[in-house]
Amino acid sequence: MKVISIKKNPTAAIKESIKTLKNGGIIVYPTETCYGLGVDPTNQQAVDKLISYKTFRADKPISIAVFDKKMADKYVTLNDTAKNLYKEYLPGPFTIISKSKGKVAHGVESNIKTLGIRIPAYEFMLNLIKEFNSPITATSANVSYKKTPYSLKDILSNTSQKQQELIDLVLDAKTLPKISPSTVIDTTLDDVNVLRQGDIILKRTHKVITKTQQETRTFGEKLVSNLIKKKLNKPIIIALQGELGTGKTQLCKGIAKRLGVKQEVLSPTFIICREYKLTQDFDKLFHMDIYKLANAQELLDLGFREMLKGHNLIVIEWAEKASKIIKEMNKEAFIVWINMYHKSETERIIEYGEYS
Amino acid sequence: MKILAIETSCDDTCAAVLENDRVLSSVVSTQVSFHRKFGGVVPGIARDKHKEFIDPCVKKALAKANVTMKDIDYVAVTYGPGLAIALEVGIKKAQALCKEFNKPLIAVNHLEGHLISPFLRDKNGKLYSKVEVDFPFISMIISGGHTEIVLVKDFGEYKLIGQTLDDAAGEAFDKVARLLKLGYPGGPLISKVGEKGNRTKYLLPKPLLNSGDLDFSFSGIKTACLVSLRNIYAKKVSKKNKKLILTQNDPEYYDSKDMFFTKEEIADFAASFEKTVADILVAKLLMAIKKYNVKHVSIGGGVSANNHLRKSLREAFADKEISVAIPDKRFCTDNAGMIGIAAYYKAQRKEFVKEPAKLDRNPVLNFE
Numbered sequence: 223m224k225v226i227s228i229k230k231n232p233t234a235a236i237k238e239s240i241k242t243l244k245n246g247g248i249i250v251y252p253t254e255t256c257y258g259l260g261v262d263p264t265n266q267q268a269v270d271k272l273i274s275y276k277t278f279r280a281d282k283p284i285s286i287a288v289f290d291k292k293m294a295d296k297y298v299t300l301n302d303t304a305k306n307l308y309k310e311y312l313p314g315p316f317t318i319i320s321k322s323k324g325k326v327a328h329g330v331e332s333n334i335k336t337l338g339i340r341i342p343a344y345e346f347m348l349n350l351i352k353e354f355n356s357p358i359t360a361t362s363a364n365v366s367y368k369k370t371p372y373s374l375k376d377i378l379s380n381t382s383q384k385q386q387e388l389i390d391l392v393l394d395a396k397t398l399p400k401i402s403p404s405t406v407i408d409t410t411l412d413d414v415n416v417l418r419q420g421d422i423i424l425k426r427t428h429k430v431i432t433k434t435q436q437e438t439r440t441f442g443e444k445l446v447s448n449l450i451k452k453k454l455n456k457p458i459i460i461a462l463q464g465e466l467g468t469g470k471t472q473l474c475k476g477i478a479k480r481l482g483v484k485q486e487v488l489s490p491t492f493i494i495c496r497e498y499k500l501t502q503d504f505d506k507l508f509h510m511d512i513y514k515l516a517n518a519q520e521l522l523d524l525g526f527r528e529m530l531k532g533h534n535l536i537v538i539e540w541a542e543k544a545s546k547i548i549k550e551m552n553k554e555a556f557i558v559w560i561n562m563y564h565k566s567e568t569e570r571i572i573e574y575g576e577y578s
Numbered sequence: 579m580k581i582l583a584i585e586t587s588c589d590d591t592c593a594a595v596l597e598n599d600r601v602l603s604s605v606v607s608t609q610v611s612f613h614r615k616f617g618g619v620v621p622g623i624a625r626d627k628h629k630e631f632i633d634p635c636v637k638k639a640l641a642k643a644n645v646t647m648k649d650i651d652y653v654a655v656t657y658g659p660g661l662a663i664a665l666e667v668g669i670k671k672a673q674a675l676c677k678e679f680n681k682p683l684i685a686v687n688h689l690e691g692h693l694i695s696p697f698l699r700d701k702n703g704k705l706y707s708k709v710e711v712d713f714p715f716i717s718m719i720i721s722g723g724h725t726e727i728v729l730v731k732d733f734g735e736y737k738l739i740g741q742t743l744d745d746a747a748g749e750a751f752d753k754v755a756r757l758l759k760l761g762y763p764g765g766p767l768i769s770k771v772g773e774k775g776n777r778t779k780y781l782l783p784k785p786l787l788n789s790g791d792l793d794f795s796f797s798g799i800k801t802a803c804l805v806s807l808r809n810i811y812a813k814k815v816s817k818k819n820k821k822l823i824l825t826q827n828d829p830e831y832y833d834s835k836d837m838f839f840t841k842e843e844i845a846d847f848a849a850s851f852e853k854t855v856a857d858i859l860v861a862k863l864l865m866a867i868k869k870y871n872v873k874h875v876s877i878g879g880g881v882s883a884n885n886h887l888r889k890s891l892r893e894a895f896a897d898k899e900i901s902v903a904i905p906d907k908r909f910c911t912d913n914a915g916m917i918g919i920a921a922y923y924k925a926q927r928k929e930f931v932k933e934p935a936k937l938d939r940n941p942v943l944n945f946e
Contacts, residue, residue, distance in 0.1 A: 302838070303759045310841040311771075318761070405770055407761035465834050466753055467801035471744050485944060489745040489797065491752070492723035493588070493661050497941050514762075523625065525663055567805055 247390035260358035285338030287360035424575030442476020461541030464562030518544035583918030586668030587660025591631035594914035595643035602643035628667035654921030658943030665939035691916030692878035721879030722748035740792025750796035775849025
């Protein structure tokens with residue numbers, strides 16, 4: 223293990239780092255938070271070496287540090303949320319997660335093909351990455367579950383001889399101020415594929431305008447009354463689309479009231495699915511908010527097929543996230559599609575129709 | 579009395595061993611990769627990881643407490659509220675253990691765990707929350723999935739006296755973060771980016787504050803935030819348009835998806851929002867104390883780890899003769915220790931599951 227002071231020998235430190243990284247070695251480097259561990263994330267052997275240093279990692283991914291947004295663009299797809307965060311908060315103590323382009327070694331991306339990117343607000347490191355002209359890994363230099371390292375001593379006193387031998391170069395900047403590790407931000411949930419007109423062709427479409435929350439609830443009650451009148455012999459899916467605050471949960475409150483649910487119908491967002499046992503008309507009411515699902519497959523993981531086996535009513539908020547799967551269920555279930563929009567602070571436009 | 583407690587209502591697999599009200603061991607296996615931590619469940623992963631972690635988690639809890647199943651008197655498990663497919667994993671494990679070792683089963687309401695957690699002691703008998711609470715007391719449970727005020731008259735005697743009528747407080751943090759394009763998880767981010775913001779820059783309404791009851795509407799705040807942000811954005815991008823533009827047919831309608839804000843705007847808005855939420859929670863808590871004339875208060879649930887809220891609570895009660903138990907952050911979030919202590923008192927009330935094999939999960943369980 224070679225130690226170079228970045229204050230005394232900045233030029234040598236950069237030169238030696240690049241040599242080490244190119245040879246698949248591990249460097250320990252300072253940042254505006256704690257000491258980090260750097261290898262070339264596109265070099266599989268180097269990444270494997272890094273993982274063996276960190277010991278127990280389960281399937282935890284490894285973030286990478288880049289010089290600027292342009293360099294990040296090569297490795298991840300940046301959506302509007304990510305672009306704005308880069309503009310406002312980077313460089314800085316944030317790790318921003320986006321969809322990976324698959325250009326890094328195995329073990330760097332997460333198992334859902336996302337990748338965390340960091341631009342450290344630490345001038346020396348930015349110079350080093352710029353000079354290297356490629357990203358380096360950005361994981362803290364401690365062994366998993368051990369103390370966050372702010373000095374070389376923190377690292378040495380918590381690692382075995384064997385682990386220390388894996389480190390090729392230490393860029394020493396003495397003791398760093400104790401600033402917490404970077405905050406991780408996931409931007410990939412904002413990749414909602416909004417359905418456009420024509421994506422879903424509905425029969426018998428209707429449009430109503432509700433002026434208050436109460437009217438939105440009453441609409442929900444009437445909708446269910448009409449569905450009950452149809453005496454359908456299959457489960458019903460009510461697929462809801464509409465941005466935040468358009469009254470999706472209010473609508474579901476009306477639906478639940480008509481079905482005789484006595485308790486307060488609360489938002490299912492956190493838990494994704496709330497279910498209510500019914501005593502009239504249907505067996506169960508399932509109320510889902512699938513905004514946080516990473517993919518449509520996770521709807522099936524929730525037991526969606528089983529829900530369709532009984533005489534159940536299933537309300538799905540953010541249905542556009544799994545529209546393909548929902549559409550495929552049109553034989554097993556009767557599907558009503560609803561789009562909700564803001565008209566004014568209190569008024570809402572509700573468009574709805576059957577999907578078949 | 580030794581109790582093995584299991585909790586799998588959300589996305590942490592938890593097991594604990596208690597000797598009466600003392601925690602001998604408490605193991606939490608967090609299953610979500612750090613890419614998806616905080617703020618809710620990922621269903622498929624939740625079920626699969628619970629299945630994977632439940633056996634080692636129980637084993638570890640027993641080993642850490644230095645006991646075997648033979649030493650255990652009762653098995654306790656959370657049966658709701660929570661995600662059905664997650665609850666099932668814990669219940670199945672508890673049923674299997676009861677059958678194999680012939681132990682009585684105690685079914686615990688996850689929320690009762692939060693209520694009783696101020697009574698948790700470490701293995702030396704020291705109270706984790708440091709503040710003694712006595713009956714009757716008011717407990718406020720604030721998390722990503724719940725916002726409730728409960729009057730705790732005695733062990734086993736609970737009355738729901740106020741709750742959110744729509745979104746939970748923690749959920750409002752996530753949703754406002756979504757409006758600010760902050761990414762996920764929103765709660766901790768709002769606190770972080772708003773740390774140095776101006777908490778009085780934006781005046782947000784406090785829905786139901788003067789409703790006279792103890793209910794909340796955090797969905798109302800979320801919608802108010804959307805209106806307010808649209809106003810800020812409209813003024814920013816179009817100097818001519820001082821008027822709020824809301825209809826989609828309007829050529830200058832701003833979909834929340836298209837609105838972006840600067841670091842300064844975000845900091846002030848996040849700080850103002852956080853203050854508004856804390857103000858509402860504190861105000862309703864004070865109302866509850868007055869109405870029910872209690873001398874003790876406790877809080878629980880993930881949002882009770884929010885620093886601004888903890889500070890606001892301490893300030894609000896500084897000049898009052900009321901003791902506030904703010905639990906150790908470890909016992910604010912999900913854990914099996916609190917399930918174990920609820921079970922300890924249930925065992926004294928002889929509340930056992932008559933037919934363990936028939937215990938079913940109740941995802942929307944609440945108090946009366």
